Amino acid sequence: MQEFGENIQQVHNEKLGRHLVAAINIEPGDTILEERPLLVAPHWECHQLKCAQCLQESYVMCRRCQVFPLCMDCSQHDEFDCEFFTSGAGKAICKDILVKNYGICGLLKLLLLLENSDTRADCQMLIDMPINLDEYRDGEGMWQEHEEQVVRPIMQSGFLDVLSNQQLSSDELHAHCIRIDSNSFEVTARDGDTLKGVFVCGASLPHHCVPNTVVALDEQFNMKLYAAVPLQPGDIIYNSYTNPLMGTSQRQHQLRLSRRFECTCSRCLDPTEMGTHMSSMKCRECEGYSVCEIDSNGRLGDWRCPNCNALLTAAEVHELQAEVGSALVEARGDLQVYEALLNQYGPLLHPNHFMLLDIKQNIASILRAAALMNSMEQPCKKLLARRVELCSDLLPVCRAVVPGISKLYAIGLFEYLLALVELVELQFAESDLDKKEYVAHLRTASMVAKEAIELLRFEPENSAEGYLSDRISMELERIESDLKKYGR
Ligand SMILES: [Zn+2]
Ligand SMILES: [Zn+2]
Numbered sequence: 291m292q293e294f295g296e297n298i299q300q301v302h303n304e305k306l307g308r309h310l311v312a313a314i315n316i317e318p319g320d321t322i323l324e325e326r327p328l329l330v331a332p333h334w335e336c337h338q339l340k341c342a343q344c345l346q347e348s349y350v351m352c353r354r355c356q357v358f359p360l361c362m363d364c365s366q367h368d369e370f371d372c373e374f375f376t377s378g379a380g381k382a383i384c385k386d387i388l389v390k391n392y393g394i395c396g397l398l399k400l401l402l403l404l405e406n407s408d409t410r411a412d413c414q415m416l417i418d419m420p421i422n423l424d425e426y427r428d429g430e431g432m433w434q435e436h437e438e439q440v441v442r443p444i445m446q447s448g449f450l451d452v453l454s455n456q457q458l459s460s461d462e463l464h465a466h467c468i469r470i471d472s473n474s475f476e477v478t479a480r481d482g483d484t485l486k487g488v489f490v491c492g493a494s495l496p497h498h499c500v501p502n503t504v505v506a507l508d509e510q511f512n513m514k515l516y517a518a519v520p521l522q523p524g525d526i527i528y529n530s531y532t533n534p535l536m537g538t539s540q541r542q543h544q545l546r547l548s549r550r551f552e553c554t555c556s557r558c559l560d561p562t563e564m565g566t567h568m569s570s571m572k573c574r575e576c577e578g579y580s581v582c583e584i585d586s587n588g589r590l591g592d593w594r595c596p597n598c599n600a601l602l603t604a605a606e607v608h609e610l611q612a613e614v615g616s617a618l619v620e621a622r623g624d625l626q627v628y629e630a631l632l633n634q635y636g637p638l639l640h641p642n643h644f645m646l647l648d649i650k651q652n653i654a655s656i657l658r659a660a661a662l663m664n665s666m667e668q669p670c671k672k673l674l675a676r677r678v679e680l681c682s683d684l685l686p687v688c689r690a691v692v693p694g695i696s697k698l699y700a701i702g703l704f705e706y707l708l709a710l711v712e713l714v715e716l717q718f719a720e721s722d723l724d725k726k727e728y729v730a731h732l733r734t735a736s737m738v739a740k741e742a743i744e745l746l747r748f749e750p751e752n753s754a755e756g757y758l759s760d761r762i763s764m765e766l767e768r769i770e771s772d773l774k775k776y777g778r
């Protein structure tokens with residue numbers, strides 16, 4: 291199922307349990323781990339049937355077993371699963387078990403893998419994972435969702451009665467659901483829908499908010515993990531399970547919910563968040579910025595200004611964050627409202643504050659969509675220039691929070707590139723720029739494109755990032771040909 295490279299080895303310690311470390315010097319881009327998913331399944335709440343083979347939307351069922359959906363392009367799915375419901379123990383089960391309760395799909399698949407003596411061993415690492423159910427029982431949302439979408443329907447379907455190798459209680463089903471959730475990455479089907487891919491090894495790597503690896507997923511849902519930065523023998527192989535553009539309080543909240551884990555990584559202990567100040571507030575007394583006081587266990591305290599020592603209590607900061615949070619929900623994609631929010635809250639926060647970045651990303655994507663649909667009356671130069679400005683504001687932060695090879699930074703560069711080229715082409719066409727100025731901008735654009743392509747070099751060809759890289763190469767060709775034309 292998974293293949294370790296010779297460049298890593300598995301070790302064990304008290305704090306992290308079984309984990310991987312570099313065995314030799316590893317260069318950025320070097321593959322560390324390749325793994326096929328144990329299973330790929332729709333999210334629990336998904337009701338759109340997906341082909342059991344390729345996971346694209348499907349409206350017809352497998353003609354043989356009549357239980358699993360199968361699309362027009364796929365003629366068969368997993369032999370054991372099909373057989374189980376055609377002439378095996380599952381024959382007696384009502385054929386509409388999945389149609390009626392599509393949410394059970396992922397768990398049903400896992401139970402079939404466990405039932406099949408050929409695949410049972412592949413699941414061992416997953417089911418060996420201890421789960422303390424009392425931490426989840428009656429907790430926020432997750433337990434209830436599993437109970438309603440998966441556990442109760444599967445118990446009522448009679449499916450458990452036909453599994454001869456497993457005796458399962460509802461608690462054990464809950465534990466399996468949690469194992470699936472905590473060992474999955476979001477993967478994208480060819481039709482663009484997102485699914486859960488369970489990767490027993492890849493998804494069990496310890497978390498660090500500044501990961502030293504990159505996860506690549508191709509269209510067949512195969513995972514490749516490669517080094518983002520140079521690794522030395524003994525370096526722990528880390529992955530990240532949070533969004534790097536979130537501030538520390540947000541990331542920690544997410545990790546608590548999804549992984550029952552208190553992060554004390556170097557970024558979480560650094561009040562400046564690697565110099566980005568993504569959680570810093572404008573001091574109310576002087577021109578400085580207040581940073582969060584963090585104890586050695588990673589617990590966040592009040593905000594204090596290092597210049598004048600003025601205090602901003604955690605309660606005040608949280609209140610402001612909640613206020614901006616609900617204003618963002620209220621904004622509902624309205625450009626003017628977002629710009630007004632920037633004006634209103636900008637003076638209270640560090641320019642790199644994660645909430646301002648969030649607002650800026652929203653504005654940039656509205657402007658991008660508008661440009662794509664050509665819905666701006668005349669592509670107004672002011673709005674194009676605004677988009678360039680916002681994309682360029684995001685770049686240094688993207689660069690700082692994911693060092694080394696970074697898809698986040700590559701995508702940031704791509705967005706900036708598109709915005710810049712669109713603006714300068716229009717400015718040149720309308721003679722706002724002379725030939726020399728235009729060429730200077732094109733040179734910048736060419737450098738940006740090359741840097742982005744370089745960062746995406748290790749991504750599989752048949753992946754979203756692979757296609758993005760092709761797209762940037764086309765853009766680069768266009769830029770280079772204009773440079774040839776005007777450059778002399
Ligand atoms: Zn299919
Ligand atoms: Zn079938």
Ligand SMILES: [Zn+2]
Nearest residue numbers: 499553555558
């Ligand atoms: Zn952290």
Ligand SMILES: [Zn+2]
Nearest residue numbers: 573576595598
């Ligand atoms: Zn101050």
